[in-house]
Amino acid sequence: MLNIKIICVGKIREKATKDLLAEYEKRISKYAKLETIELDDEKIPANASEAIEEQVKITESNKIIEKLNKYQNAHVCLLDLHGKEYTSEEYAKKIEDISTYSSSTIIFVIGGSLGMSQELLNYSQDKICFSKMTFPHQLMRLFLLEQTFRAFKIINNEVYHK
Numbered sequence: 001m002l003n004i005k006i007i008c009v010g011k012i013r014e015k016a017t018k019d020l021l022a023e024y025e026k027r028i029s030k031y032a033k034l035e036t037i038e039l040d041d042e043k044i045p046a047n048a049s050e051a052i053e054e055q056v057k058i059t060e061s062n063k064i065i066e067k068l069n070k071y072q073n074a075h076v077c078l079l080d081l082h083g084k085e086y087t088s089e090e091y092a093k094k095i096e097d098i099s100t101y102s103s104s105t106i107i108f109v110i111g112g113s114l115g116m117s118q119e120l121l122n123y124s125q126d127k128i129c130f131s132k133m134t135f136p137h138q139l140m141r142l143f144l145l146e147q148t149f150r151a152f153k154i155i156n157n158e159v160y161h162k
Helices: 015-028 050-068 088-102 118-123 137-155
Strands: 002-009 032-039 075-084 105-110 126-128
Touching (some): 002 137, 032 050, 050 105, 050 118, 075 118, 088 105, 088 126, 105 137
Parallel strands (some): 002 032, 002 105, 075 105, 075 126
């Protein structure tokens, strides 16, 4: 069974969002083993300088890299505004190809609100962009889970909407 890990900066606090995430986690469990690893975000002072913001980005990225180093054979996909955009069908094919030819573990990374360090950007095999719009990290997690569930339905030739 495919292993999917989501490494993300920040925790979900809203009950409604937690409930939606739990629902998609349950749906995905039929197709893959899913684990979410939440890392604490760094506090960003009001009116922070560019240097302070860069340090926050580096600190958060280093926490992610530390986690990634535990999974040497995993396929790492960063969610990044400069990544490749996919249709749902193309995303499904991507998941299928990775699980067939590359690795039994896929790690999706959602960085902090300031983005990711260059070191982290260089770390991954893939960068995926869900939209050129900016969304809160909580919603990106939900979009990622929904599209991943949809991908499994497509891969298995199952009807998504009933």
